[in-house]
Structures are given as C-alpha cells and as structure tokens.
Amino acid sequence: MWKIVKQIVRSGIRTEPAPNIGAAAQAEIGRIQRDVLDILGRALTIRMVDAGSCNGCELEINALGNPYYNIEGLGIRFVASPRHADLLLVTGPVSRNMETALRRTFDATPAPKLVVAVGDCGCDGGIFGESYASCGRIANVIPVDVMVPGCPPAPLDILRGILMAVRRRA
Numbered sequence: 001m002w003k004i005v006k007q008i009v010r011s012g013i014r015t016e017p018a019p020n021i022g023a024a025a026q027a028e029i030g031r032i033q034r035d036v037l038d039i040l041g042r043a044l045t046i047r048m049v050d051a052g053s054c055n056g057c058e059l060e061i062n063a064l065g066n067p068y069y070n071i072e073g074l075g076i077r078f079v080a081s082p083r084h085a086d087l088l089l090v091t092g093p094v095s096r097n098m099e100t101a102l103r104r105t106f107d108a109t110p111a112p113k114l115v116v117a118v119g120d121c122g123c124d125g126g127i128f129g130e131s132y133a134s135c136g137r138i139a140n141v142i143p144v145d146v147m148v149p150g151c152p153p154a155p156l157d158i159l160r161g162i163l164m165a166v167r168r169r170a
Contacts, residue, residue: 036075036166043075044166047085047109051102051138052128053092056152057119061089063155071159082108087165089158090142093121093128094135106142114165116146118158123147 036044050058064071071077079085082105094102106113117138120126130136138144145168148161 032074032163035163043077044087044162045077045079045085046087046089046162047079047082047105048089049091049102049105051090051092051098051122051141052095052134053119053121057091057122057158060152060155061091061118061158064159069155069159076162082106083110085109085113087114087116087162088142089116089118089162090138090144091118091122093125094138094141096133096135099135099141102138102141112169114146114169115142115144116148116158116161116165117144118148118161119153120149120151123149126151 048058048061063069065078082088088106088109090102106115115138117123121128122138125134125136128134128136130140135141146161146165148158150157153161
C-alpha cells in the first residue's frame, strides 16, 4: 500500500482543469433556466423510454447528465414514473413487444404531455423500418411533438429538441 501512496505523491494531479466556458455560455445557460421556469413554472421532468433501440441514443442521453452538459443544473431531471413526467423522451423503433408498454406509458403521463422522438430509428424507423417485429417510427404508435434525427444524435441536439418541445408548449 505504501508503494501506491508514494507513487501518488510523486505523480501529483493528472487531470485537466475544468473548461472555462466564458460569459456568453454562462448567459445562455441562465437564459435556458429562465425559459424552463417561465414556461413550466417548475423543473421539467422527463421519463425516458427505450422502445427497442440499440442503446446508442441512450448513451448520448446519459451524457446529458455529466458535468459538461449538466441538465440537472438547468432544472431538467429524469424521473422513474410516467405519472411524474412532463415529457416522454422515446428512442428506437417501436418493437411489437413494446407497443402496448409505450401506449400505457403515454396514457399514464399527465396532460399536457410532450413527446420527443430521439434518433433516426425513432423518427422514421431507421434501418429497421416496419416489419413483423417492428412498428417502425414512434409516431406510428403515439403522437410525437418533436423529432431529433441522428444516429445517434449529439447530446446538444437532444437538449435542443427538449427545449424546442417546451417552447412549443408555451
């Protein structure tokens, strides 16, 4: 153990300093926070539903929670129950096995509800399309307010799609 401690003391801190995002970016973050609170009156809660994706979009959605994007700091958080959600964030082509579950989740979300389809598969069925095993795009099962194309879309594009849906609600 002492060998490891000596090595740590010798090598010092090996991480990079946090990026300086500048005054313009700080102003943009403040504007987004005000928009969310002005439109909703409270924090935006999201229920994420994987309707049969490859998990590429989920990785990008999870990146929204890291310190770089920090959506929790913007007043946006994920919830476990659709009954507490303002917005459904749905990924993947809807598999036949998930069709009923997605409809039930949509029905359990209180009105007014928003739906954002994430990724090419959610927007138009992607490489899977419609088949015996897939209903295709999300709009074939539930109404969609905003589509975020990409395979997978970047976290910033997903955040823009969420904010676009919130602004349309206002």
